[in-house]
Amino acid sequence: DADVTQTPRNRITKTGKRIMLECSQTKGHDRMYWYRQDPGLGLRLIYYSFDVKDINKGEISDGYSVSRQAQAKFSLSLESAIPNQTALYFCATSDLPGLASNTGELFFGEGSRLTVL
Amino acid sequence: GQSLEQPSEVTAVEGAIVQINCTYQTSGFYGLSWYQQHDGGAPTFLSYNALDGLEETGRFSSFLSRSDSYGYLLLQELQMKDSASYFCAADTGRRALTFGSGTRLQVQP
Numbered sequence: 001d002a003d004v005t006q007t008p009r010n011r012i013t014k015t016g017k018r019i020m021l022e023c024s025q026t027k028g029h030d031r032m033y034w035y036r037q038d039p040g041l042g043l044r045l046i047y048y049s050f051d052v053k054d055i056n057k058g059e060i061s062d063g064y065s066v067s068r069q070a071q072a073k074f075s076l077s078l079e080s081a082i083p084n085q086t087a088l089y090f091c092a093t094s095d096l097p098g099l100a101s102n103t104g105e106l107f108f109g110e111g112s113r114l115t116v117l
Numbered sequence: 118g119q120s121l122e123q124p125s126e127v128t129a130v131e132g133a134i135v136q137i138n139c140t141y142q143t144s145g146f147y148g149l150s151w152y153q154q155h156d157g158g159a160p161t162f163l164s165y166n167a168l169d170g171l172e173e174t175g176r177f178s179s180f181l182s183r184s185d186s187y188g189y190l191l192l193q194e195l196q197m198k199d200s201a202s203y204f205c206a207a208d209t210g211r212r213a214l215t216f217g218s219g220t221r222l223q224v225q226p
Contacts, residue, residue, distance in 0.1 A: 033213055040125070042204055042218040043160070050212070058213065090159065105150070106214060108159040
């Protein structure tokens with residue numbers, strides 16, 4: 001089984017629908033992230049969480065919300081999906097202990113491809 | 118703002134050496150990471166440089182110059198399986214990595 005699991009892997013939906021992407025991890029990491037990937041734009045940070053009570057907006061949080069249900073679970077919601085939210089979404093985890101001693105390693109799930117029509 | 122610049126595409130032949138450059142402009146900098154992503158797959162960690170100099174891991178090496186805000190990934194003895202996208206990512210101290218837009222490497226026979 002994968003250490004970081006995302007569901008669903010693929011989803012097609014219509015404009016205005018509510019969508020939830022789920023992420024669970026077995027690595028025991030406190031830090032979890034949601035990134036969005038668009039062609040030519042790399043990975044952009046949507047939200048991140050360092051524990052269940054610490055949730056922070058990333059650079060492109062508008063139109064998204066998150067929930068950290070437990071250390072191992074971090075969900076991304078689109079309350080009312082729109083076509084420009086069509087993208088590949090990645091969940092990631094890390095155990096970065098601190099700013100100066102980390103190795104810069106994130107562990108990614110396999111991605112959730114979302115298409116909004 | 119935070120920005121990392123990489124070439125969009127690089128082409129090289131099997132067995133050759135290729136260098137993928139990354140220049141960054143960030144407010145705060147602690148280190149530079151490199152990730153590989155095959156089509157349809159997840160990014161996977163390759164290397165991390167916190168200090169100036171060269172880090173070698175098998176056929177891959179990564180270099181950092183803080184004074185020049187510059188780093189590169191060096192891939193030697195290229196193989197067809199190295200065809201992928203490569204991303205540099207900066208730890209700016211803002212609690213999450215900031216990624217470049219990626220370089221698509223195509224290895225030709």
